[in-house]
Amino acid sequence: MTSNRLMWTVTAIGTALILFVQYCIRVSLESRSPLETIPLLPGILHLTYLRGVGAAFSMFSDNNQFLLLIQIGSILFVTAVIFFISWLLSKFGKEIMKALQFGVGLFLAGAISNTVEKIVFNENAVFIDVRSSQIPVLNFADVSIYLGQVISVISLIFLGIQFFVRQWRR
Numbered sequence: 001m002t003s004n005r006l007m008w009t010v011t012a013i014g015t016a017l018i019l020f021v022q023y024c025i026r027v028s029l030e031s032r033s034p035l036e037t038i039p040l041l042p043g044i045l046h047l048t049y050l051r052g053v054g055a056a057f058s059m060f061s062d063n064n065q066f067l068l069l070i071q072i073g074s075i076l077f078v079t080a081v082i083f084f085i086s087w088l089l090s091k092f093g094k095e096i097m098k099a100l101q102f103g104v105g106l107f108l109a110g111a112i113s114n115t116v117e118k119i120v121f122n123e124n125a126v127f128i129d130v131r132s133s134q135i136p137v138l139n140f141a142d143v144s145i146y147l148g149q150v151i152s153v154i155s156l157i158f159l160g161i162q163f164f165v166r167q168w169r170r
Helices: 005-029 064-090 099-123 140-169
Strands: 038-039 045-052 123-129
Touching: 005 099, 005 123, 005 140, 038 123, 064 099, 064 123, 099 123, 099 140
Parallel strands: none
Antiparallel strands: 038 045, 045 123
C-alpha cells in the first residue's frame, strides 16, 4: 500500500503548529478584557479573543459531548475513507495526487486541532477577526479546514477533468 507521506506529514506538522500557535495566542490574549481587539491591519484584520463553545460559530453549544463525538467521528471517517482510497489506488500501483494529499492533510490538521482544543479547554478560542467582510471570528484550525477543503475540491475537479479528457481521447 502506498503511504501518502505528504498527507500524514502535513497533518502531523500542521496539528502541532496550529496547537502551539493557538495556545500561545490564547495565553497572551486571555488576560485582556472581552472583545478588546488588537489591530494588525487597522480596519481590516484584528486579533479579537472570543471563546467558542459550540460548533459552526457557537451553534449547538448546549450539546458539548455530542459535538465532541461528532468531531471525533468525522475525523475517523475521513481517515478511514483516505485509507480505503489509498488501498484501492495501491491495487493499481497509484497514489493519491499530491495536491489532494496536501488539502486533506490541512483539513485533518485543523479538525484534529479544534478537537484537541475542545477536549483540553472545553471550548475553542477564536481570534482572527477580518473586519472588511462578513466572515465570523475564527482561528487557525478553521482556516486550515477551509483551505484544506478548497484545495481538495479543486484537486478533485482537476482529477475529474483529467479522467474525462482521457476517456474522450480513447
